[in-house]
Amino acid sequence: MSIKENSEAIFSESPGKIALRTLRKDKRSIISLTILGFIVAISLLAPIYSHFIAHTNPFNSSLDATIHVGGKTVPVLEASTTGLGLGVTPIGPTWNPSSYFLGADGQGRDVMARLLYGGRNTLLIGTSAGIICIVFSLLIGVIAGYRKGWVDAILSRLLDVIWAFPVYLLAISLSVVLLTSGLTIGFIHLGPGSFALPILIIGIVYIPYVARPIRAQVLSLREREFVRAAVGIGAKDSTIIFREILPNIIPSVLVFIPIIIALCMLTESALSFLSIGVQPPSASWGTIINDGLALLYTRPWVGIAPGLLIVLTAASLNLYGDAVRDALDPKTRSRGDA
Amino acid sequence: MSEVILSIRGLAKNYELGGAFSRGSDVVHAVEDINLEIQEGETLGIVGESGCGKSTLGRMIVRLETPTRGEILFEGHDLAKEPKKALRALRKRFQMIFQDPYAALNPRRQIGQIVEEPLRVHGVAKDERTRIAKDLLKRVGLDEGAYEKYPHEFSGGQRQRVVIARALALNPRLVVADEPVSALDVSIQAQVLNLFKDLQKEFGLTYVFIAHDLGVVRHVSDRIAVMYLGKIVELANADDLYENPAHPYSQALLSANPRMGAEDKRERIILKGDIPNPINRPEGCSFNPRCPKVQDICRTTSPELLTIGARQVACHFPN
Numbered sequence A: 001m002s003i004k005e006n007s008e009a010i011f012s013e014s015p016g017k018i019a020l021r022t023l024r025k026d027k028r029s030i031i032s033l034t035i036l037g038f039i040v041a042i043s044l045l046a047p048i049y050s051h052f053i054a055h056t057n058p059f060n061s062s063l064d065a066t067i068h069v070g071g072k073t074v075p076v077l078e079a080s081t082t083g084l085g086l087g088v089t090p091i092g093p094t095w096n097p098s099s100y101f102l103g104a105d106g107q108g109r110d111v112m113a114r115l116l117y118g119g120r121n122t123l124l125i126g127t128s129a130g131i132i133c134i135v136f137s138l139l140i141g142v143i144a145g146y147r148k149g150w151v152d153a154i155l156s157r158l159l160d161v162i163w164a165f166p167v168y169l170l171a172i173s174l175s176v177v178l179l180t181s182g183l184t185i186g187f188i189h190l191g192p193g194s195f196a197l198p199i200l201i202i203g204i205v206y207i208p209y210v211a212r213p214i215r216a217q218v219l220s221l222r223e224r225e226f227v228r229a230a231v232g233i234g235a236k237d238s239t240i241i242f243r244e245i246l247p248n249i250i251p252s253v254l255v256f257i258p259i260i261i262a263l264c265m266l267t268e269s270a271l272s273f274l275s276i277g278v279q280p281p282s283a284s285w286g287t288i289i290n291d292g293l294a295l296l297y298t299r300p301w302v303g304i305a306p307g308l309l310i311v312l313t314a315a316s317l318n319l320y321g322d323a324v325r326d327a328l329d330p331k332t333r334s335r336g337d338a
Numbered sequence B: 001m002s003e004v005i006l007s008i009r010g011l012a013k014n015y016e017l018g019g020a021f022s023r024g025s026d027v028v029h030a031v032e033d034i035n036l037e038i039q040e041g042e043t044l045g046i047v048g049e050s051g052c053g054k055s056t057l058g059r060m061i062v063r064l065e066t067p068t069r070g071e072i073l074f075e076g077h078d079l080a081k082e083p084k085k086a087l088r089a090l091r092k093r094f095q096m097i098f099q100d101p102y103a104a105l106n107p108r109r110q111i112g113q114i115v116e117e118p119l120r121v122h123g124v125a126k127d128e129r130t131r132i133a134k135d136l137l138k139r140v141g142l143d144e145g146a147y148e149k150y151p152h153e154f155s156g157g158q159r160q161r162v163v164i165a166r167a168l169a170l171n172p173r174l175v176v177a178d179e180p181v182s183a184l185d186v187s188i189q190a191q192v193l194n195l196f197k198d199l200q201k202e203f204g205l206t207y208v209f210i211a212h213d214l215g216v217v218r219h220v221s222d223r224i225a226v227m228y229l230g231k232i233v234e235l236a237n238a239d240d241l242y243e244n245p246a247h248p249y250s251q252a253l254l255s256a257n258p259r260m261g262a263e264d265k266r267e268r269i270i271l272k273g274d275i276p277n278p279i280n281r282p283e284g285c286s287f288n289p290r291c292p293k294v295q296d297i298c299r300t301t302s303p304e305l306l307t308i309g310a311r312q313v314a315c316h317f318p319n
Helices: A003-009 A015-025 A027-044 A046-053 A111-147 A149-164 A167-181 A196-205 A207-221 A225-232 A237-273 A285-293 A301-328 B054-061 B084-093 B111-121 B126-139 B144-148 B156-168 B186-203 B214-220 B238-243 B248-255 B296-300
Strands: A066-069 A072-075 A077-079 A088-090 A183-185 A188-190 B004-016 B027-039 B043-047 B069-074 B094-097 B174-178 B206-210 B223-228 B231-237 B306-308 B311-313
Touching (some): A027 A111, A027 A301, A196 A207, A196 A237, A225 A237, B054 B206, B094 B156, B214 B238
Parallel strands (some): B094 B174
Antiparallel strands (some): A183 A188, B004 B069, B231 B311
């Protein structure tokens, strides 16, 4: 890259615009956004698929139905003929979108329809939990870092309490307790089947991981001379926080968003797999893997399909997070060009 | 003599070392018992080596630092005790210029916004702000296009011009400049120093000019205060101090300043040892362990800052 080109490129652009331009050219961001866009789109189109193409719904279990495959009539659930003759083997993938594209699960439900509906739930819970986590972390981190002193001491110790527990241990304990009884805060009652519970639990367990770096950044920013200059011109604390400190925190928050959403999504799947996340009959990728566990030898696709989607989504989110980080960090910015 | 704009009485700043669990531990006396009067329209230079408390003094004057003791009298207010809200309103009368122009500008805001910010904070309307900011940018020697640019597009010298423009936006009476040129190239330093002088004439500013570069201080200052270990050891007119320093520390400091020409016969005084630890300061005169003229009394009694002719010196044996 010639010097001239470079100097023209940075002419009078805000740091944000420069980052956005770098990000648009980044192959990783293009690839990961394409994959994510596709997964989100098919999940959102779940009702259309099940209603107009598969003519079923994700809760519809067909215990004694039969379908036509290649001219033959086969039952959706076939009684086992081996061993003690107990249990059933569901139909395998037909690779025909109009009926049991990925086969049926142990209760004769269409796996493809459940996968798409489950994707909606997993993405919804992962994203909401991620956003809740980021919002609270920003609030706690900025207040603790800016106020310092005893406010910081109290908030930091609270974060330490959460941090002291391994993420999954805490999430599992909270889920086990809250999912049986529900949660009542004042007038709000969250029932045991509500998605709000896993969203809150997952959002809260990751707060220290985001709030701490934000607090540290605010602590260092508030000693910078431009913040002192703002104090010197007589600016109020709120003005300093919103106009001087927050704009400098936003880049790292932007990097955190995709990574935390991926983490929250993985946690949701793990909890649902353990039956303490999304409650039946609702589906999530985690519950479908759990359904597929018993069928792993005969009908591996029930477990593999949601697993693949989880891997793809999490990997794309992380890849996108990397691209965002490199775009925002001026030190690594030239790496792609060199 | 003109009006006194700021007077400092018995000003001191201590820092307690150690966290919440080690209360009552070591105390650093960063600034001790400073008495100073600043005249309207003058430039008071403050010199001293690193760690002598000159920056702390400067930050206390503009109340970016809360003094431990003492008074800062400015326009009938004691800034040291002024409540937070009243202090915010008073801040437009005194401004600070920072050492590092790379850190003093928010990298995420346009130059125009940065210069307008003080006006916005003090409730000036948008059109008026833009007019004042554009005018100021012109006066500090930046072109019209600077208004919409970002700090990363400017050099250190240009950034310092922006910092100066921001400090002048509220039309202050007093400007404290904390080593405003020490982060700049020598070739740029002269330009910025001349800008300081021009603006002083134009706006009738009073400067407190903190520096460790003696050449720079002499160029801009009317009077100079020499600080050592948190105290003023000598205060004199710039020319008097440079021609004939009275305190042994001033003499050593000035002899270290390189001069042009072979006619300079002045002998270099090389001080022994380092600046003492401000936690355990020496008894008597703080300078006694390094002073070439030290006597018994210096080790027991701390000298007062006394007026001798046109100058003030804190030494038992001034020349």
